[in-house]
Amino acid sequence: MAALSSIDLLKDCDRFPHAQDNNELYLSKVNSYYHLRVASDPATLGFVLPFVAEIFATQPGWECDSKSTPKTLTLVAGSDVLSRSAAVAESLASIRSAKKFEVLTGWRDESKDVFGPDGEVIFTIERSATPLLGVVHYGVYLTAYTRTADNQLKLWIARRSKSKSTYPGLLEVIISGGISAGEKPLETAIREAGEEASLPEDFLRTHAKATGMISYIEVREESAGGETGLIQPEAHFVYDCELPEDMVPQLNDDEVDSFRLWTVDEVRKGLQRGEFKPGLAHVILHFLVRHGIVNENNDPDYVELIQRLHRHLEFPLRRGRTASKV
């Protein structure tokens, strides 16, 4: 297999059209979905496949309009976060027990926030159901790395167990996770670092460094498990954490086969072979760009690459709760 370029990798993960490249194609794609809304608010919160919208429309509290442009699926039940969330939970329980969707077999009993136009939570939803409604999935990735005595940079990389149902045997950074409802991104990173790699909380609090975000739209394929074609807009907070050479993350999870320190060259070769899980090319390339390792002198697609690390999402975005200032 020919080595994958950086742009190949990013396009592999995000095949959704860009409005700026071909507006007609973009609009026809966007209008092929039902736009998820809540009553009396015109903001689109997610993109829903027609066969999914039709099933939600059979549930009390939902209305489907297939005649409008765009077509809409509206949650009419509820008038605040609690009542909307309860209505969503009730519909999902019914849809799940009727075994309508395969993705719901991955039920997590874990809630995720969905954000409205003011950046506040508009309702919460069971995590495994987020791709059904095509709402933004917020997560964190923390890249743990070490600088060796001879100033070589090495990254801690995990290989997923071959028995995992999703993305078996693929590579990823050792710490990642979805942000639970009400959780702050840094807390997610610290929690996952403890759970997945036994990294001490105190160390993380002083050494984990927020370094930005990546965003993309994944159109789910078979390897993700469940229905294909579901839309999963992704926005991930990314952190770096430099570990001293003698701090070794402990494997804490039978879903992962091994942790190992990889040289930058090994990581790039792993990317070129397509061995990383979807989304991880974004994470690793973002890291390599920030550290000056991938640059305009060694990657001809540098300009496009950076644009593709940061897809401008169509949906209301998560806002923090402190006063807005620089």
Next chain:
Amino acid sequence: MAALSSIDLLKDCDRFPHAQDNNELYLSKVNSYYHLRVASDPATLGFVLPFVAEIFATQPGWECDSKSTPKTLTLVAGSDVLSRSAAVAESLASIRSAKKFEVLTGWRDESKDVFGPDGEVIFTIERSATPLLGVVHYGVYLTAYTRTADNQLKLWIARRSKSKSTYPGLLEVIISGGISAGEKPLETAIREAGEEASLPEDFLRTHAKATGMISYIEVREESAGGETGLIQPEAHFVYDCELPEDMVPQLNDDEVDSFRLWTVDEVRKGLQRGEFKPGLAHVILHFLVRHGIVNENNDPDYVELIQRLHRHLEFPLRRGRTASKV
């Protein structure tokens, strides 16, 4: 005056609509311009105001179509880089001597590359004319900073001379510049660091670190000089360079009043007061985000902010010339 938020600052500099936020508004804006093309190629290379397109259309080698959607201004003269560039230069010489445009009074005798669909140069153009044709302006920003003995981070900031015709008295990072035709971004940074701050080339070659890019569309206002409303898509390669405490950049240019080391807090206050030149909020916020200083815990608009640092541009992008790989 109320303190400007990070989003205020980015929107101040980039008021162009986003397709993902309101595609109708975006399309109507985009279609209000003439789309710059070259013969037998459908790619749009820039956005041109109607009164500008009409003047180019009076020149030999150009064709204007006001009936198509979008309206187009096409360079029909020339069939390769050299002949197209010569045709553009000839038209500009004629337009300049007829004193048609005020922006051309800032004539630089410096060529800039315009890139075609394959990422190769399609023609070159006098720098001061780029906003007339609305083509992407590529530049570099290098943020020089120092870590004090007590591990405090300070940034070298320049204040522009009050007698400058553009942006008098405003603040900026000490090294920036446009990439000349045929020049590589790192070479621009090194050249400007020598010219503007007498920083030694050897030091820059080993210590300047590529850290990504910022991109935005500036709609030129009066403070930019010349005609207002001209479109200036901007893509800047950004570099960090940590200077030892005893390396002091030397003011080398009477267009700048002073260089001074600013604490992060002083820089943020300067931003909040709107004292930085347009585009600099992008540069500084990109720096503060990468260094973990602006993060999701202290800026409620963190998610939107990062999306706005990286506008997906509508035009063919610059590509490097080495083989494409990760």
